[in-house]
Structure formats: C-alpha cells, structure tokens
Amino acid sequence: MTVKPDWLRVKAPQWERVGNVKEVLRDLALNTVCEEASCPNIGECFKAGTATFLIMGPACTRACPYCDIDFEKKPQALDPTEPERLAQAVHRMRLNHVVITSVNRDDLPDGGASQFVKCIAAVRKISPQTTIEVLIPDLCGNWNALEMILQAAPEVLNHNTETVPRLYRRVRPQGNYDRTLELLQQTRQIAPKTYTKSGIMVGLGETDAEIRQVMQDLRTADCDILTIGQYLQPSQKHLQVNEFVHPEQFAAWKVFGEEIGFLQVVSSPLTRSSYHAEQVRELMKRYPRNRG
Template sequence: MTVKPDWLRVKAPQWERVGNVKEILRDLALNTVCEEASCPNIGECFNVGTATFLIMGPACTRACPYCDIDFEKKPKPLDPTEPARLAQAVRRMRLNHVVITSVNRDDLSDGGASQFVQCITAVRAVSPQTTIEVLIPDLCGNWQALEIILQAAPEVLNHNTETVPRLYRRVRPQGNYERTIELLKITRALSPSTYTKSGIMVGLGETDEEVRQVMQDLRSVDCDILTIGQYLQPSQKHLQVAEFISPDQFAAWQAYGEELGFLQVVSSPLTRSSYHAEQVRELMTRYPRSH
C-alpha cells in the first residue's frame, strides 16, 4: 500500500473506554460499521462512547471494491430481536445521537426498510431524547420503501454519494449516481422536516472540478449536510489510493460548500460519513425544522 502522509496518522485510543463500548456491543451481539468497515476513527468514537450501528449484516449483497464489509457470506434472514438489542445499547451507552446504517440487502423486497423502522421505533421507546440518523442504501430505487422509513421520522436521513459520476462504474458498480441524487430529492419532497445528508470519498482519481459539481448537484436537491473524507485502501484486494489529498484542499471544499449553502460541511482527511455526527444536534437548534 502507498505510504500515508503525516496528516493521516491517528492518535492511539484509550483502550479502557474502547473496551467498555466493545463489551456492550459483544454482550448485545451487535455489529458496528466502525469495526466491519475498518474505520480509522474507531478509537476516537469509542473513546467518547459513540458508535454507528450496522444492522441486517454483516454480509452485504453488493461488492463495492472500496468497501471492507464482507460480501462473500450469504445474508441471513432478518433478526426480529435486533431492534430491541440495538435500543438497549443506545440506553446503556447513554447516546444523545445515534447513527443506524446497514449493509445493502437487495435480496429483500423493501431493501430492509421495515428493519430500519423497527430500530427507530425501539430506540424511541427506551431513549426518547436521543436523536436518530439513518444512513441508508439506495433501496434499488424503491421509493415506497423510502417513504416507509421517512414515516418513522428520523431526524436525519443520510445517503452517501461516495464518488463522482465518472468513477461510478469502477468504484460503485452496482450503484447509480442519478438514483442517489433522486433519493435525496424525493426525501426532501416527502419529508421537508428531515435533515438530509450525503458524503463523498476523495483520492480515487477525481478532479477538483468534479467534486465541486457533485457538491452543486447535492445542493440542487437541497441537501443539508455534506461530509468529505480521504479514501483509504482497506487491503491489497481493494481499490488503490490514487492520491492523498492535502488538508488545504479539504478546507477549500469546506469553504465552497458553505458558499453553496450547506448547513454543515465536515471536510478533512479523516472525515467519514458518521464522523462527529452528534454535532447535528447543535445544527438543529440553529436551523430548526418543524417535526
């Protein structure tokens, strides 16, 4: 693998705190994207007692060459106890904000929308003060399934764009750029009170102009929140890093995003789609939407 620059070095976590979070996750038999996708911020997030829960997994029905989540295992039937176990983790971890994401479940008629709803409902029952963010797949363009999720009223709906259109066939071969933009557009139309969010990876060979065009496309459908982070190669079998982007370039994209009118732009080499996600609670205070 390419040698990482100094700005991508991560501080060693306080393993006592990390161990406490891991103990809860193991006790309740839950998956996190922090672990399954080899997130570089796992130490920082576990240290402050947060995690992004990965439901309906860990096996994925798609084989995106950038992602470290397993696609070789056969997906299992949905576990009806998973929502209650997730809710108990939220309670035990005393989370103010929780992110719930999933693998792609193209084998399910609703893409797993019903399981998202069950998880949202379970969390609200045991921790009503916790704000909920769902990071969803594209549901194969099933907008009825999207509406089912939105009817459960998560505060934030996140769907990642991941890369620029030119690179979709190589980076996200089973995805569709126009479908991703359409999902965010329909979310705004169906649920004006929901904050919409998306994220992109850079360092895969895209140009500055292409990144800025994606940002414009997201604002054209009134996307509220944007995350931009450096792609890191999980293993030799994954896509190689084309370029390590400088912190100055990330700062320039953040400034441009703010000019475009995003309510929040989180842009740095180590940013991931759920990085500092709890900051949305402050955003909700500054830019309230009626629920």
C-alpha cells in the same frame, strides 16, 4: 501500498474506554460499521462512547471494491430481536445521537426498510431524547420503502454519493449516481422537515472540478449536510489510493460548500459519514424545523 502522510496518522485508542463500548456491543451481539468497515476513527469514537450501528449484517449483497464489509457471506434472515438489542445498547451507552446504518440487502423486497423502522421505534421507546440518524442504501430505487423509513421520523436521512459520476462504474458498480440524487430529492419531497445528508470520498482519481460539480448537484437536490473524507485502502485486494489529498484542499471544499448553501460541511482527511455526527444536534438548534 502508498505510505500515508502525517496528517492521516491517528493515535492509538485508550483501551479502557474502547473496551467498555466493545463489551456492550459483544454483550448485545451487535455489529458496528466502525469495526466491519475498518474505520480509522474507531479509537476516537469508541473512546467518546459512540458507535455507528450496522444492522441486517454483516454480509452485504453488493461488492463495492472500496468497501471492507464482507460480501462473500450469504445474507441471513432478519433477526426480530435486533431492534430491541440495538435500543438497549443506545440506552446503556447513553447516546444523545445515534447513527443506524446497514449493509445493502437487495435480496429483500423493501431493501430492509422495515428493519430500519423497527429499530427507530425501539430506540424512541426507551431513549426518547436521543436524536436518530439513518444512513441508508439506495433501496434499488424503491421510493415506497424510502417513505416507510421517513414515516418513522428519523431526524437525519443520510445516503452517501461516494464518488463522482465518471468513477461510478469502477468504484460503485452496482450503484447509480442519478438514483442517489433522486433518493435525496424524494426525501425532501416526502419529509421536508427531515435533514438530509450525503458523503463523498476523495483520492480515487477525481478532479477538483468534478468534486465541486457533485457538491452543486447535491445542493440542487436540496441536501443539507455534506461530509468529505480521504479514501483509505482497507487491503491489497481493494481499490488503490490514487492521491492523498492535502488538508488545505479539504478546507477549500468546506468554504465552497458553505458558500453554495450547505447547512454544514465536515471536510477533512479523516472525516467519515458518521464522524462527529452528534454535531447535528447543534445544527438543529441553529436551523430548527418544526416537525409537528
């Protein structure tokens, strides 16, 4: 495994704050992508008292070779108590902004959309001031399921692009680049006042020109927010890192993204889809959309 450069080293978390968050998660029997996907920012986020909740998991129906979420376990039936437990965690952690994501559930007719809706409703009921971001799978192109989620009115709809089209077959074999773009376009048409977001990981062999083309494609789909971060190999069985991209390149992509019209670009080696996601609240103040 390639040695990480200095700019990818993170400080060990302070256990006191991390432990408090873990206690809430364990007490309510909840999963987080922070833990299941081995996120490098877990210490910082748990210390800040935030987490990205992973619903309908932890077993995934897809086997993306970059991802550390388990795909070997058999997916379980949806838990009807999960939405209420998640809402209780949001309340106990006093979150101003919550990110709710999921594993892929291609075994379900609606891809799990109904569970997203229930989770949104449960959070709204006891934490009405908390803004909600959902990071969803592609739902196998089921736009009726997408509309179901959007009717629950999350403030942000996030769906990751992950990589450039040339690398999709190797990196995201069960995904589809055009379907990802269409999902974002459909979101804009169905819910024009919802903020849309997507993310890219780099260091898998893509070129600067390819990344810029993906950014242009996302803007054509009217995507509002973009995250760009360095891919890190979770284990020896996952895809190897092709390159550790220098922070200056991430800064250049941020400038380019802002020039072509993204409302926000978060671009750095340690950026992940939900990293500092609460900053969207400030963005919503700068670029308000009357949601009626």
